[in-house]
Amino acid sequence: MSGGELGLCISVFLACSVEAVEALTIVMAVGSTRSWRSALAGVGVAAVALAVIVVVLGAALKTLPIDALRLAIGLLLLLFGLQWLRKAVLRAAGLKALHDERSAYREELAAARAAGRPRAGWDVYSFVASFKGVLLEGLEVALIVVTFGVNQHRTALAGAVAGVAVAWVIAAGVAVRAPLARVPENTMKFAVGVMLCSYGIFWAGEGAGLSWPGGDAMILAIAPAVLAAALAAVASLRTVPGE
Secondary structure (H helix, E strand, C coil): CCHHHHHHHHHHHHHHHHHHHHHHHHHHHHHHHCCHHHHHHHHHHHHHHHHHHHHHHHHHHCCCCHHHHHHHHHHHHHHHHHHHHHHHHHHHCCCCCCCCHHHHHHHHHHHHHHCCCCCCCCCHHHHHHHHHHHHHHHHHHHHHHHHHHHHCCCHHHHHHHHHHHHHHHHHHHHHHCCCCCCCCHHHHHHHHHHHHHHHHHHHHHHHCCCCCCCHHHHHHHHHHHHHHHHHHHHHHHHCCCCC
16 A cells, blocks of 8 residues: 555544544434434435535546646645644644533433424434434545545545444444544544645645655655644644733
8 A cells, every 4th residue: 555545544534533423423312312213314315415425526526637636636635624723723722622522412412302302203303413414524524535535546445444434433332322432533633634734735736736856755744744833833822921
């Protein structure tokens, strides 16, 4: 496996795992409170919708010239990465609350109960909540899978890694029968943000006509630089003026 493929696998796995944990919390809350059948139906429909998005978007991107493709994918990954990294930096600096699955689970439970007693049979609330949760949490991952996969001509590999990530999250959730609160989501989000930004910078540069010294190996220099900048931002934000 090449370095580019390894980076693809790690980035997709971490991103998909984080979003799958958050989607699992929503599904478990509405399923256990209201209707498992309706909740799982929402999950299934959302999964089909995400698969269609991956196929359609992947086919559309493949029609672009290679330089335009790399530039578009690079900018898209950089945009995603900066969003992930901004939130991770704010959390690490103590300016934004750390994501807590137990708290999120309690909030989803309260919302499900406040929606009234579920009717026997089909429960619209459970279906809609699960569908929306899985679709929204999975949409960004689907775009990451497509961009990584199409650029490196390994869409099947990216999809397989995403499937493995979802499978382990589901298996863990079934095993513990509770939200996966011990998963280090905030650390994983920091890592995903660094990797997305690094690949985004690299591919955007290639698409713009830049010839990186060392080729793909240049990512090994870009990633530490992005990480160092992020850690410096954390240290700067932690400093209280006047101390």
